[in-house]
Amino acid sequence: MTTPAGKRSDIFKKQVTPYVYLLPTIILMLILLIIPIIMVIRYSFFDNVIINKNPTFVGLENFAKVLTDPTFLVAIKNTLYFVIISIIAHLVIGMFFAMLLNTRYLGNKTKGIFRVIYALPWMFTASVIAILWKMMMNPNGIINYLLQAGGLISQNIEWLGSRQFALFAVTLINIWSGYPFYMISILAGLQGISTDLYEASALDGANAVQTFTRITIPQLKPILVSLLMLDFVWTLQQFALIWMTTGGGPINATETISTYIYKQGFTKYQYSMASAGAVILLVVCTIIAIFYVRQQKARD
Known part of the structure; x- marks a missing residue:
């Protein structure tokens, strides 16, 4: 006992x-x-950290320097462009391909082949993607050749070496490499929607647009919200792709918050400034993470 x-x-x-x-x-x-x-976080409140054994406490001075640095302001503008355009394109392209792969007009073998093809960009590492697109966007690469053959341009364009096109080019690369995550997630959500809803809407005389806006989107809303929040954080922190294609150049044309922090720490050895920038990025990502957790709880 x-x-x-x-x-x-x-x-x-x-x-x-x-x-x-x-x-x-x-x-x-x-x-x-x-x-x-x-x-x-501690380094962001001191000056000459790591290099100086006895750093000086400066309070919020590093944050003031970062927030008034013209390069950082340019990085914020470029980051917003990069993030917003990427997220919108990921959603649109991912939704399009997911619905295409979910249609009943394609056979199972055909769907399987296209799933592999459409998901390929997500399987490559950042280094492979960077090398592949640098070759294609070379002035003598395939992209300029196709555009000239189609009569869209009259001379070769330095896609990654031009201040006018560099940010658009790296954004395009990020869109290509990131849409499969949306496609796979949305496709899983579409396959979880009951066909009874679509059959009932067809009996009520709903057209394709009404079915999409009244059934598909509401049913996918929890998944879409989660995807948008996660993609916002991931794209905001994107570093490897930008660094290996343009390095933040030319002349800060593709400078983002991530490349700015890296340069401050490992090029200029301003570890305090880099830490302050990292803390600012951490705060933004934490806010998004809080909304994500709340959304997940509400969904459960």
Whole structure:
């Protein structure tokens, strides 16, 4: 017969056991995530960190310098263009291909082939995507050749080397590499919508536009909201693709917040300025993350 002390011991073991299994992950998160974030936040309030063994506390001075830096203001403008255009294009293209792959007019084998083709950009790493598009956007590359063959341009364009076209070019690359995530997610949502809803709407005489706006979009709303929030954070933090294609140039034409922070820290060795910029980016991403968590809870 179990004694009261034994019962308490069993209850304690049951309560502690889950945390024992989580302990390795918690330790890794603490070392690789929590501590670095705390260090960066601390650095943002000091001057000459890392280089100087005894940095000077300057309060919000680093944030004031960053927010009044003309280059940072240009980076904000470029980032907003890059993020907004990318998200809208991801949504439109992803929705189009998802609905195309969900149609009953294509056979299963045909759908399978197109799913692989449409999902290919998502399978490439940033380095492969950068090399591929730098070759295609070269003045003597395939893109200029096709545009000239179609009579759309009369001379070769430096897509990634021109201040006029560089930001548009990297945005186009990001759109191409990111739409499959939307396509796959939306396709899964479409396949989860009951066909009874569409059959009932057909009996009521609803046309394609009414069916799309009254049934498809409302049913996909939770998925779309989640996709938009996640994509906003991911695109806001996009660094590798921009750095490997243009490096933030030419003359800050493609400078974003991520490349600005990197240059401040590892090119100019202004770690305090870089930390202040990183904290600003962290605050924005945290706000979006809070909305995302609330949306997920409401959905559950």
